[in-house]
Amino acid sequence: MNDTRQFHLLAGIMTERDTRSDDAIYQSLWEAIVEHRLSPGARLPEDALAGAFGVSRTMIRRVLQRLALEQLVTLRTHRGAQITSPTPGEARDVFRARRLLEGALLTEVVERITPEDLQALTQIAEQERHARREQAIRLSARFHARLMAIAGNASLSEALSQLISRTSLIIAVYGRHRAGCPCEHPDLIALLEAGELAPIQTWMHQHLTGIEASLDFTASGDALPDFEHLFGHHREQNAS
């Protein structure tokens, strides 16, 4: 009887009930979070996840710890895991960090970019335009990650990837109109083809600042998960 409820709780995360490996579970959860199928504040009971993925709590705990270290999930002792609700302060922090990092990396990106890179970026941007809204968010994240990978600095790319994921959480909490990246990416591709550094950096700075400016920090509080926002959309738990 518990199983049914647990399964329902996480409907939409997985395709069918089969045993998956560590990384596959991480991937599934990551996508569900970045695509806003799991909203900030949502609780992630270990038993429910274990049941849904057909593994024991051991693996689930490992995955949750990894997500927690990446700040996508908040782990509180004896209170379990829930999707992180970034505070306004953290949100501004992430955008400042992204402006700095992406701005700096663009120098090397412009130097090293190849036609293959441009093609890959074009393809992602294309998918982004035709994708459903949920997947568009994930593709937008992939676009930025792929772009910055061109700089060829694995350490910074990884750090930046985490910042990009967290941006998705921030938009989930504070986004007003439901837009993530308002599909400006094709414009950047045109600039990249031209190859002039200055306008590219300007574009990126405005791109990030524009997203940040579109947020509304007045709604929710700082510390606690914003249940108001959660309830506004739809509640995961059924009341039985």
Add this chain to the structure above:
Amino acid sequence: MNDTRQFHLLAGIMTERDTRSDDAIYQSLWEAIVEHRLSPGARLPEDALAGAFGVSRTMIRRVLQRLALEQLVTLRTHRGAQITSPTPGEARDVFRARRLLEGALLTEVVERITPEDLQALTQIAEQERHARREQAIRLSARFHARLMAIAGNASLSEALSQLISRTSLIIAVYGRHRAGCPCEHPDLIALLEAGELAPIQTWMHQHLTGIEASLDFTASGDALPDFEHLFGHHREQNAS
């Protein structure tokens, strides 16, 4: 009988055999790694650590996973954990990342630095000068971390802290003369007191480039842990 050997294997990590929490174990291992008491390539058997810290493998595995995500430890399936031996490529990657990040953050550091900050930095530099060689490495890492924390960007500070820790590993593998940071930090403090951005950035760039230039990448290979280096110092396993 196993216990004795295990305990001996990790001598010097802990003060006495008592039960510690998750974070305390992480801290102990982190310090042991950064201070080069555990050299790159050293194996970290779960049973041995569990015995040494008086906890079960469960906690040890969690700590090892965290260290692995920070790239201080390498986890290979069915083959256990060992201290990461950065490849020359990774080493250059880390230094490039540090030059970029620390250079960029210095702008905000100079803007926001307070007398209290200067005092704290002075104190660390002072301890550094009087400390034993092992602890000096850790203090040097703390100096850089404390300095960059002034910029007030938690996300980037955290990423940078990981890069700084990894630098310690790099020095352990490729350092020729046993110098880590050759105690140039007081010079930086003088520049910070003057408050001119340009010379500070120049200093930092030369500082990092100088450390990188002092490394010798010809010795060890790329992929595997360098047992040559390990044996050169002293072996952890006794031959019984």
Add this chain to the structure above:
DNA sequence: GCCTTGAAGATTGTATACAAGCATTTTCCA
């Protein structure tokens, strides 16, 4: 003498059992 093949030992991977803590509800008293 060296390489290949097999078996024993040791270590990790996963699941589960039990203990500890928190949340909710129920009950009792004012």
Add this chain to the structure above:
DNA sequence: TGGAAAATGCTTGTATACAATCTTCAAGGC
């Protein structure tokens, strides 16, 4: 009827047992 305290149930924290895999060592063949 409202509030507070206690008890029950649920969730997580930790340890341990067992299975799977790798490594090592030994024996046999080339």
